[in-house]
Amino acid sequence: MAHRWGMTIDLDLCTGCQACVVACQAENNIPINTEENFQQRRAIEWIRVERYWEGEFPNVKARYIPVPCMMCENAPCEPVCPVYASYHTDQGLNFQVYNRCIGTRYCSVNCHWHVRFFNFWEPKWPDSLKQQLNPLVAVRSRGVMEKCSFCIQRIDHAEQSAQLQGRDVKDGDFTTACAQACPTRAIVFGDLNNADSEVAKTVASTKRGYQLLADLGTNPAVVYLKKIDADPLPEDSKHKYFDSSQYTRVKETVAVG
Template sequence: MARWGMVVDLDMCTGCGACIAACKEENNVAYVSPEEAEKGRAISWMQMVNFVEGEFPNVHIKYMPRPCMHCDNPPCIKVCPVHATFKDEEGIVGQIYERCIGCRYCMSACPYTVKYFNWFEPEWTESTIASMNPDVSLRKKGVVEKCTFCHHRLQKARDKARAKGMEVVDGDYTTACADTCPTQAISFGDLDDPNSNTARLSKSKRAFRMLEDLGTEPKVFYLSEGEKNV
């Protein structure tokens, strides 16, 4: 069985935000009002986190696209009182919206702050309602939502594979963010498959994970930027 994971090469990432946009379109992520966005309530399963270091003229900014880490040891599922958030056999951390009671314990338990709460009933405008992806259910007020590693795509890939009597393997499916990345900085695949490019990259010397010392065992790996000198 596959163990799905992602590798982001920060040396190639240009912080363009294509992953953010692709994710929002793919997963029917709602837009909050500008006023709510101002309060930090905008929902975006993929975020571009940046770190500004140094002072003029020796300034350096690091950009890191940050989806859910899909931890192998996820702190969020331990605190959920209703088992709304869980980890499946292939390592994907999911959220069952129908079960979620909106207590937001998982949000505070998540060290990566990648869970988002629907504070209000989503307001769909004519611009957004018409282009809904019929594969992805919508979320209502009072539930927590998060990156699913485009699980609906996995389901489709699995249907296809099963029709041929096969299992889903590396390369059968990819996430919307990895699909669209202009520099191909994001790669997605089976971390347990020795032939997988993603698995190979995750073992690179440049590979690291966010807040690794917490023991959450994230399945999103980052490759550090190349040496910086001229």
């Protein structure tokens, strides 16, 4: 059976430390996000940590959701691309071909997890960092879309070495940069089609699992595990900072206790 690479992210374990973001940045040759870039709202983070405040001061709680590409089974970003730059691999990966991309940005428009990033400027690294670029990952020019690839270079490498050894890829042969860097092991990566893998076992057994924007019917490969709040906020202090109509769905999908 073909692989279907997937991920579980346990929000109960996530501390919002951003180690995954940094690891991804280093692994995948993502240009340095300067302050100016952030202010232009053009920062590129293949995995980002969404942070929500809940409650009213001083009873405030921070919620974190790390958001990589969901690798949807039926990805809305794919059919809108006129040049097949975004397509589906037989391993269930939603793939971006930088060479083919012409930069219509429609995929980003139709990605509802906001995990597609456009190179508004030519990427630049300071001289001191030029030597650290990962040789296995292409540097994207300006004018193309890019996004989390589930560290495809690692997948390829693992598959090749497994092939050399004449076996299938085993669970634990490799993992993505974000999962590797996660200090609490909140992020776990693996093959959802392999019943013995950790992700598959978690997905099969957990009662806390949910997918982001699952109602769109795209069947993401990233499964979140709800946060169990030991010390929930009193009802009346909730959601004061937010426009309630905006927040409802986040509340529904992210466990608040």
